[in-house]
Amino acid sequence: MVVNRRLARSMNVEIYSRRLETFRVTENIGRQPKSYGVDLRNRRCECRKFETLHYPCAHVVAACAKVNLDVEQYVDDVYMLERTLRVWENEFPVLPDLSTWEVPPITFELLPDRGLRRNPRGRPQSSRIRNEMDIWEKFDGKRCGICRLSCHSRNKCTNRNFHVGQSSGSERN
Numbered sequence: 001m002v003v004n005r006r007l008a009r010s011m012n013v014e015i016y017s018r019r020l021e022t023f024r025v026t027e028n029i030g031r032q033p034k035s036y037g038v039d040l041r042n043r044r045c046e047c048r049k050f051e052t053l054h055y056p057c058a059h060v061v062a063a064c065a066k067v068n069l070d071v072e073q074y075v076d077d078v079y080m081l082e083r084t085l086r087v088w089e090n091e092f093p094v095l096p097d098l099s100t101w102e103v104p105p106i107t108f109e110l111l112p113d114r115g116l117r118r119n120p121r122g123r124p125q126s127s128r129i130r131n132e133m134d135i136w137e138k139f140d141g142k143r144c145g146i147c148r149l150s151c152h153s154r155n156k157c158t159n160r161n162f163h164v165g166q167s168s169g170s171e172r173n
Contacts, residue, residue, distance in 0.1 A: 008062035
């Protein structure tokens with residue numbers, strides 16, 4: 001409240017409606033002056049601190065000072081000392097000695113799910129959930145890189161010499 005009161009001294013307040021308790025507060029703190037609308041009846045300020053914190057911001061303090069209203073009436077009960085003391089007024093019972101506690105025996109045994117353990121060796125497994133989009137067409141193993149048949153590899157391809165000759169630069173014009 002002390003900081004808000006200090007900031008409020010440098011603000012200019014225009015009364016829009018005394019009956020509706022609305023004001024336009026202009027602060028000259030930065031390079032450009034900024035103006036904020038203050039509605040005391042609905043407890044709102046355009047800086048949004050008043051309704052967020054339930055505590056009057058510097059703009060509300062300036063508006064209250066302009067019309068000689070008590071700012072303390074706009075402080076929420078949560079910030080009042082009486083409310084805080086009421087939280088701690090209840091007495092807690094004294095706990096008995098730990099050795100006299102009755103602890104039921106354990107009737108079940110917890111077993112860890114081994115499927116959730118991380119495999120320490122090898123390549124990391126993906127934890128992504130797969131759907132229909134991720135299903136690949138199944139094929140019968142590796143295919144030849146030249147003719148795309150699955151019965152042999154690139155080394156034993158019958159079209160190997162043909163393709164090798166075609167890719168060489170000696171036959172170009």
